[in-house]
Amino acid sequence: MRMTGMRGMTGWGRSITALLALATACGCTVQAADGGGKQRSPVRIELPSSAPPSTPAEEKGGNENKPSATPTKPPPAVLWSRGDSGRDVRELQARLRQVAWLFDGPTGTYDDLTERAVKGFQGKRGLPRTGETDTVTWQRLLRMTHEPGKWELYLMGGQPAAAPDPRCLTGRVLCIDKTSRTLRWMIDGRTVSTMAVRFGSRYTPTREGVFSVYWKSRHHVSTLYDSPMPYAMFFSGGQAVHYSSDFAARGYAGASHGCVNVRDERAIAELYAQVRSGDKVVVYW
Incomplete structure (x- = not known):
């Protein structure tokens, strides 16, 4: 006999059909615990989760590829660099002598030897080899040294330039003081620049007196000693003011x-670019 709809179903069949219809309407999952035996097993209905489905980006780790903002640390402030001068530079040089990175001076002028010494000190301690004394370099040096006294500041490698000789107060003058081992370039009594110098030995002394520049030779080489004399400004026979790479390397x-x-x-x-032939040279103790 043919039956349509639910009229010919048993009570169990009608219940199953109703549950399936309900599950379909609410998006639930219907699962039988065991369909192999004769005994009818209860039906479990799994309700859907209320959480929204995950997106592909969340399944792959969310924002893992998004760059993170890292704050940039500003470089330490520079306290002194080449060309600076003064008492603070003199103290820096005295402290560099204490840790055996500088072997002459202090002169009070941040020159090429001081720059080279600072680079060496920085490199030994893993700091950037800038040759400039920044706050980090200075604090590191302070922790390794003691406060220099007057002897270390002024008497170990040349005293501060004293008052110039009266003969240096007029005109254009290379004013050279053997006592403080300094050269002043002066114009009408005003000091334009000051630099550290060294002189001849007791067997080949530098002559003292008042002279004048009679010849300039930019790339001069000594015919007597076969040694370079760059930026030579001759003032007395074969004696001249000139750059010395040996002085730069060995100091005093x-x-x-x-x-x-x-x-x-x-x-x-x-200095060479400013000095003219005929300018006065005064060498004195």
Whole structure:
């Protein structure tokens, strides 16, 4: 006999049909615990989760590819660099001598030797080798050294330039003081620049007196000693003011053959460009 709809179903069949219809309407999952036996097993209905479905980005880790903002640390402030001068630079040089990175001076002028010493100190301690004394370099040096006294500041490697000789107060003058081992470039009594110098030994002394520049030779080489004399400004026979790479390397441990050696090449290059033939030279104790 043919039956339509639910009229011919048993009570169990009608219940199953109703549950399936309900599950379909609400999006639930219907699962039988065991369909193999004769005993009818209860039907479990799994209700859907209220959480929204995950997106592909969430399944792959969310914002893992989004760059994170890292704050940039500003570089330490520079306290002194090449060309600076003064008492603070003198203290820096004295402290560099204490840790054996500088072997002459202090002169009070931040020259090429000081820059080279600072680079060495920085590199040994893993700091950027800038040659400039920044706050980090200075604090590191302070922790390793003691406060220098007067002897370390002024008497170990040349005293501060004293008042110039009266003969230097008029005109254009290379005013050279053997006591403080300094050269002043002066115009009408005003000091334009000051630099550290060294002189001849007791066997080849630098002559003292009042002279004048009679010849300039930018790339001069000594015919007597076969040694370079860049930026030479001759004032007395074969004696001249000139740059010395030996002075730059060895400091006051060496001596000239009578010339006035300058160790800061940049400083003497500037001086050479300003000095004229005929300008006065005064060398004195």
